[in-house]
Amino acid sequence: MQIGLSMKLALVTGGFLLLLGNAFIIHKNYNTEWRRYQEEYLKMVYEKTDEPQMKEILKSRSPRIEQLIITGFGKERVDRCITCHTGIDDERFADFPQPFRTHPRIPGSHAYRTFGCTTCHAGNGRGLSTFDAHGQSKYWMEPLQRGEYIESGCAKCHPAPYLNETPALREGEELFNTKACYACHKVEGASDGKLGPDLTRVGAKWPVEYLRESIVDPKANNIESLMPKMALTDDEVKALVIYLKSLTGENLTRGPVTSYQAVKRWKEQKPAEVPVTVESGRLVFEQKACVACHTINGVGGKIGPDLSVYGLQRTKEWMVQHHVNPRSLVAGSIMPDFKFSRSELEALALYLSAQKKLTVDNAKVYGLGGVE
Numbered sequence: 603m604q605i606g607l608s609m610k611l612a613l614v615t616g617g618f619l620l621l622l623g624n625a626f627i628i629h630k631n632y633n634t635e636w637r638r639y640q641e642e643y644l645k646m647v648y649e650k651t652d653e654p655q656m657k658e659i660l661k662s663r664s665p666r667i668e669q670l671i672i673t674g675f676g677k678e679r680v681d682r683c684i685t686c687h688t689g690i691d692d693e694r695f696a697d698f699p700q701p702f703r704t705h706p707r708i709p710g711s712h713a714y715r716t717f718g719c720t721t722c723h724a725g726n727g728r729g730l731s732t733f734d735a736h737g738q739s740k741y742w743m744e745p746l747q748r749g750e751y752i753e754s755g756c757a758k759c760h761p762a763p764y765l766n767e768t769p770a771l772r773e774g775e776e777l778f779n780t781k782a783c784y785a786c787h788k789v790e791g792a793s794d795g796k797l798g799p800d801l802t803r804v805g806a807k808w809p810v811e812y813l814r815e816s817i818v819d820p821k822a823n824n825i826e827s828l829m830p831k832m833a834l835t836d837d838e839v840k841a842l843v844i845y846l847k848s849l850t851g852e853n854l855t856r857g858p859v860t861s862y863q864a865v866k867r868w869k870e871q872k873p874a875e876v877p878v879t880v881e882s883g884r885l886v887f888e889q890k891a892c893v894a895c896h897t898i899n900g901v902g903g904k905i906g907p908d909l910s911v912y913g914l915q916r917t918k919e920w921m922v923q924h925h926v927n928p929r930s931l932v933a934g935s936i937m938p939d940f941k942f943s944r945s946e947l948e949a950l951a952l953y954l955s956a957q958k959k960l961t962v963d964n965a966k967v968y969g970l971g972g973v974e
């Protein structure tokens with residue numbers, strides 16, 4: 603078969619274009635971010651080494667993808683972070699800029715070969731650009747955690763009761779109870795609130811920014827939100843966010859049977875019986891975090907009414923029923939319901955009945971006269 607001139611020309615041009623395309627792809631592959639970091643690293647190690655044999659090895663070494671395959675903790679992870687974070691266990695790189703710097707000492711012994719990186723830091727282990735690996739795409743649900751936020755990752759293996767080495771988790775959990783979050787939200791095995799959504803897996807569902815916003819400005823995502831805006835300092839908000847981010851329902855060191863049993867034991871706990879006295883009523887009021895929303899004698903929150911003269915307003919029977927289920931008496935109430943024992947209900951009613959101290963301030967609140 604004869605091939606015409608124009609056909610020949612087309613073939614030659616086509617071949618040339620193909621070559622050009624290949625050259626472009628090859629160039630792109632050889633000029634990736636991770637290759638540049640590794641070349642830089644190899645050069646630096648070469649300069650730091652005096653051994654001629656080592657120098658020979660380094661000279662012939664070309665950049666390659668390094669990865670850790672972690673199977674010991676939950677689903678298999680492929681962490682390629684050390685492709686760029688090359689100096690991670692090399693003490694000589696303590697003063698170098700990222701991504702070369704030696705890893706800081708952290709409490710406990712967690713060898714990288716066994717633990718990988720994303721177990722603590724989150725991020726996308728397979729990613730080979732900083733953008734991908736650090737999980738910066740808005741579609742990646744587990745962006746890289748750095749600084750104190752790493753503590754939310756520690757909880758996957760060191761859940762409550764939290765280690766001393768994770769102080770933000772400890773503080774966050776404590777605030778969750780003292781700021782009455784627990785009274786509206788369920789966290790499996792830790793709280794049983796029903797007015798707000800279940801937060802057992804909230805950390806896997808939302809990024810840090812959303813969690814912060816939900817606490818600082820509950821009306822941001824839902825203008826009709828029932829959730830009150832609590833008075834919290836910046837540090838308190840941070841600790842709460844770290845705690846919430848740690849709630850993923852995932853537990854890498856505890857099997858499903860152990861987790862199931864722990865939740866079951868928690869569910870079977872009965873509310874404590876207490877002596878029916880004004881003093882133990884005061885303790886219940888304090889421990890159940892009523893003070894997060896109510897003020898008595900100038901101390902407490904402002905979300906619910908001031909209860910300093912509540913003893914003048916309602917009977918004990920009314921109080922008991924209100925505390926069993928606020929919505930049975932006050933339609934649409936946002937006051938949470940608590941699981942009380944009978945004696946706790948009575949002690950609480952005794953304590954509230956004793957609140958009869960009219961002052962200039964609370965008389966104004968209630969429109970009552972007769973100030974002392």
Ligand code: HEC
Pocket residue numbers: 635636639681682683684685686687700701719720723724725726727728729730731732735736746747748749
């Ligand atoms: C393509 C190269 C590359 C890969 C892959 C990569 N990183 Fe990085 N990483 C960098 C660079 C560059 C920096 C410094 C700039 C910055 O902070 O974003 C950095 C910074 C960091 C920091 C913050 C350091 C600081 O001073 O705050 C952490 C933590 C981190 N990386 C963890 C990881 C983890 C975990 C992975 C794997 C999931 C990973 N990186 C994968 C390039 C990379």
Ligand code: HEC
Pocket residue numbers: 675708709710711712717721722752753755756757758759760765767768854855
């Ligand atoms: C993937 C699971 C995992 C993650 C994530 C993890 N650890 Fe550990 N940690 C372990 C295991 C397993 C041990 C026991 C190691 C041993 O005995 O050699 C341990 C041991 C420790 C110890 C020693 C005391 C003890 O209870 O055994 C401390 C302290 C510690 N970890 C702190 C942390 C901190 C802080 C973080 C977060 C920055 C963290 N860990 C993240 C699994 C994990």
Ligand code: HEC
Pocket residue numbers: 683684687690700703704705706708712714717718719720721722723748749750752
């Ligand atoms: C057991 C948990 C744990 C594991 C596993 C872990 N890190 Fe870290 N990493 C931490 C903690 C804690 C810090 C210190 C955070 C802080 O205080 O800023 C940290 C800090 C860093 C930093 C910032 C260093 C600096 O000087 O500011 C980088 C980068 C980093 N880790 C990368 C990695 C890489 C890459 C891996 C895997 C090879 C890894 N980490 C594995 C817990 C861990």
Ligand code: HEC
Pocket residue numbers: 778781782783784785786787797798799804807813816817820823824826827828829830832842846936937938
């Ligand atoms: C009076 C009950 C109430 C209290 C107290 C309360 N919340 Fe909420 N919370 C809600 C309700 C209801 C929602 C549902 C969304 C809405 O109304 O906007 C919500 C939503 C949230 C969300 C968003 C969950 C999601 O998946 O979108 C977070 C996070 C949250 N609350 C955290 C907290 C924290 C932390 C505290 C304590 C500082 C707290 N809540 C106290 C009722 C409450």
Ligand code: HEC
Pocket residue numbers: 782785830887890891892893894895896905906907909912916921924925928932934935936937938940950954
């Ligand atoms: C999340 C905030 C919040 C918490 C926590 C809370 N309350 Fe309330 N409470 C309210 C609000 C708001 C009202 C008034 C309006 C309503 O019912 O929605 C209220 C109303 C009351 C009233 C007045 C009812 C009436 O109309 O006579 C009493 C008494 C009361 N709460 C006691 C308690 C006690 C006791 C606790 C702790 C066990 C508690 N509250 C915890 C928010 C809260």
